Amino acid sequence: MKKQEIQKLLQKNSRISSFRRKVYLALLHVPAGYVTTYAELGKVIGCSSAQAVGQALKHNPYAPDIPCHRVIKSNLSIGGFHGAKAGMYIKQKKELLAKEGVFFNEDGILIDSERVFKLKL
């Protein structure tokens, strides 16, 4: 699905809180082949709590159209996916990112830290 379509859907769907919309929109600004962190994402949308960002992504209304797999932790650990911190979901997350050129080591840590997208404030 195209980015524009998702943005439209987000605007139309009033069941989504403004905060969550901000999170999803910001996430859509991250191009394939890059990732961002919960904290940085939160900063951009004016929130100091990465947990809140995680919550928003967990309730991702348009998964997998919204690429929640491009969000990792500040310590470059892979974080979670679909409510799981480990297991096959995480494996899938790694595979998805690997396809986009973002690789993680055995410990689930991002290998190339240059792949962290620098969001503008």
Added chain:
DNA sequence: ATGATCGTACTGC
């Protein structure tokens, strides 16, 4: 260098 704890903002109940 790990593990526990508190602080944080938001969601669900």
Added chain:
DNA sequence: GCAGTACGATCAT
């Protein structure tokens, strides 16, 4: 309100 969370930073071992 209250409690839980896909986190982060700090304090205590």
